[in-house]
Amino acid sequence: MQNSFDDIIEKLDNHELWDFPGGVFPAERKTLSNQTPIEKSPIPERLYVTVKQHIGVEGQIIVDVGQKVLKGQALTKSMNPFAVPIHAPTSGEIAAIHKHVSAHPSGLPELTVEITSDQQDKWTKLCPLIDYQNKPKMQVLAAICDAGISGMGGAGFPTHIKSSPKKDVEFLIINGIECEPYITSDDRLMREHAWQIRQGIDVLCHLLKPKHVLIGIENNKPEAIEALQVACRENPNYRICSVPTKYPAGGEKQLIQVLTNREVPAQGLPVDVGVIMHNVGTCFAIADAIFAGKPLIERVVTVTGEAVESPGNIWALIGSPVAHLLAHCKYKQAGQKQPNIIMGGPMMGFSVTSDLVPVVKTTNCILAPTDNEIAGNNEQPCIRCSACADVCPASLLPQQLFWHSKAKELDKAQDYNLFDCIECGACAYVCPSEIPLVHYYRIAKSEIRVEQEDKQKSDKARERFEKREARLIAEQQTRDEKHRLAAEARKQAMASNGNNAKDKIAAALARAKAKKQNASIVDEQPIAPTKVAPANQSEQEAKTEASDVSTKAASSNQRVQAAIARAKAKKAAAEEAVTETELKEKVDAGDLIENKPDVKQQDNDVKLVSEQSPQAKVNTQADVTDSRPTADVSQQHQEPNKADSKQAKIAAAVAKAKAKREAQKISNSDTASNPAPAAKVNSPQTKISVELAKTEEQQIDMKKRRIAAAVAKAKAKKAAEIAATSKEDKPS
Known part of the structure; x- marks a missing residue:
């Protein structure tokens, strides 16, 4: 069970702390670099700004090769909550965007923006947030994120994420332990910039609302402890805690255990025990971002080791090559048989694979030891x-x-x-x-x-x-x-x-019967006898009858019947031509009698009609009736001269023969289409089809009779005109 807040405060008031298991006491070697103030590093000719310098994802590059940039200008933008932007450390030109050796134990190349400095160090426009206490917390967090701030004392976790927990915070711990040998960057920062660190703590308290602030500093840094006590004396909730020197007291879980006796669970986070921890370097960067609007483009780096002639702490621009800082501190490479450059301390650092490895946001030390300063790798079997x-x-x-x-x-x-x-x-x-x-x-x-x-x-x-x-x-x-x-x-x-099939069949039968009745009414109408009339009146009658037939045939319900009628009319015309030729030959041979009209033939035609079906009888009688006036007309003009009335007789005979042939065809058609009822139609559909077929045939026969009568009348008229003309032309 973890200690309560009151128990922890009571023990801290008594200047008592807890301890963590294990730990070692290596030689500190801090006096090599903590004796001089922090120096300003000259601007290198080229800077290599790694795109991803934190835990999370890299941002999206928003600059192009050849583009001019100003100091503090953003090179990437955050497209993800875990993306932190990077900025131009100085003014210059984007020389390249490519993969470059990284600040990692593996040394694998990572995406890097290479900048050529113009040595003018011209700033971009800065946007401070001085009245942050009156601004929404999200706006303050956005300003921290836009400044590209991530944890500067360890793994580089994004600060804006760490400063917006979903749980209540009891203790805000500021880590100023710096327990690793050789490293003194945080020590000198606390000595020289305690007030700015205090400002960063104020911003974090505004965001986190902790109950108490604990600032842990190892007891081997008395100057730093004194400087922060002076800076924080106005706020009683800010407590400076002098922690016994033991490595690794600066570890996150270890320092929490020392100050609160609370243990962070495995796979857990400090906020799970009510604690948030930040590094003093991170607090300084937050103060710069909020009160000056400066992004994180530089940090304090310790350059030390016995191989360095002038060890100390330097304000190094992010992206500066290690070789540049070593040259500034006068690295004695010539005296080393196996040069070994370590980024970080001797306990947790790693050897770099190239002196072009750039400084990143988590770089706190560059160690250049001599051959005898650090033991070599002489691995032996485990005992x-x-x-x-x-x-x-x-x-x-x-x-x-x-x-x-x-x-x-x-x-x-x-x-x-x-x-x-x-x-x-x-x-x-x-x-x-x-x-x-x-x-x-x-x-x-x-x-x-x-x-x-x-x-x-x-x-x-x-x-x-x-x-x-x-x-x-x-x-x-x-x-x-x-x-x-x-x-x-x-x-x-x-x-x-x-x-509904029966209803549809009944309706179809009714329609068929109605059509049949209409056709029978038309057939029963008598055809007026034809008399010899003037030429204009006969032509007009013929045109009228033909127009009636054409109009009826063109109706939408009888288009098919009209086509059939036209075909049969053509066939009848061809047969008529043949019949006229045969009859002419008979007349020339004396087969036709001049003075007697063929009344007997007409009687035979009537007799034939009486023996046919009723419908055919009506049709044949109409044809015979139309042909008799033709014979009467021919008899009126036969007296003057037999030779002159020959053409009229031929025409009359042709008309009678055609009428007879048409009567026979109609009789045969009716006989074939109306056989004896040998079998009864069972299905309603078959009955409908039969009725429709009969109606169509009757309509076609009626049209054929009318056309034949019109043609016969026209021919009889023409024959009469010819006979009259020949009679007038004969001299008296």
Whole structure:
């Protein structure tokens, strides 16, 4: 059970603290660099600004090669809450955007913006937020994010995320321990800029609303403790805590345990125990961003080591090559057999692979030791002495972690809480076999992270595939359901249509009967006898009858019948031409009698009509009636001269023959289309078809009779005119 807030304050009032397990006491070697004030580094000719310098994701680059930039101008923008922008450390021109060696133990190239300095150091427009207390918290957090501030004492976690927790905060701890040997950047910063650090603490208190502020400083930094006591004396909630010197007291979990006796759970965060921790360098950067509007473009870096002639602390621009800072401090490379440059301290730092490695936001020290200053790598087999386990501040089993990490048994290494290791190097420091234990732990962690990333990618791919399959199945089911419903609808429609079939058949039969009745009424109308009339009157009658026929044939309901009638008319004309030729030959041979009209033939025609069907009888009688006036006309003009009336007789004979032929065709057609009722039509559809066929045939026969009568009258008229003309022309 963790201590309550009141118990912690009571013990702190008594100047009592807690302790953490393990720890070592290496040589400090801090006096090499903490004796002189912080110096200003000259502007390098080229700066290499790494795009991603924090935990999270990189921002989106918003500059192009060849573009002029000003000091403090943003080079990237945040497209994600865990993205922190970077800024131009000085004015100049974007020389390149490419991959460059990174400030990482692996030295793998990372995306970098290369800037060529113009040495003018001209600032961009700054936007301070002096009255931050009257601004919304989100606006203050946005200003911190836009300034590109991330944790400057450890892993580089985005400050705006860390300063907006979802849980209540009891203690805000400001880490000024700086426990690692050689490093004095925070020490000199607290001595020289205690007031700005206090301003940064004020901003954090405005955002976090903690109950109490604890500023932890190791007791080997009396000047820094005094400077902050003076700066914070006005606020009783700001407490300066002098912490005993022991490595690694500056670790996040270890310092929380020392000041509050609260332990952060495995895989947990300090806010889970009511604590938020920030570094003194981060507080200084927050004060610069809020009160001056300056982004994070420089930081204090300790350049030290016995291989450096003038060690000290420097305001180094972010992106400055390590070689530039070493040259400024007069690095004695010529006297080293195996030059070794370490970024960070001797316990947690790493050797750089190139002197062009740039300074990043988390760089606090550049160590250049001599060949004899730091022991070399003389790894020997493990002797199982358990010294590493005794000094581990996280209470782990470094020996077991070493075995599993070296054997690539990553699952077992995780079972021994590999990720609780803070990589402080205490185990490697005390190892008699000089085994670089932290090196093995880092490799194992890196491999596990790669596996986890691959697993996350595969899980996401599997989830996408499963969602896609589920979506396709759902779409197929939807389509099947639509098809099923459509099929049911069709079945219902067919069933309803079947119920109404009888009504539709009855309606069709009624329509057919009505058409039949109309046709019979037209057929029963008598045809007036034709008399010889003047030429104009006969032509007008012929045109009128033809127009009537054409008009009826052109109606929408009888278009098919009109086409059939036209075809039969053409055929009848052809037959008429043949008949006229035959009759002319008979007349020339004396087969036709001049003085007697062919009344007998007409009587035979009438007799034939009486023997036919009623419909054919009416048609034939009409034809015979039309032909008799023709014979009478021919008899009126036969007296003058037999030779002159020959043409008229031929025409009359042609008309009678045509009438007879038409009567026979109609009789045959009626006989074929109206056979004896041998079989009864059972289905209603068949009855409808038969009735419709009969009606159509009757209409066609009626049209044919009218056309034949008109043609016969016209020919008789023409024959009479010819006979009259020949009689007039004969001399008396």
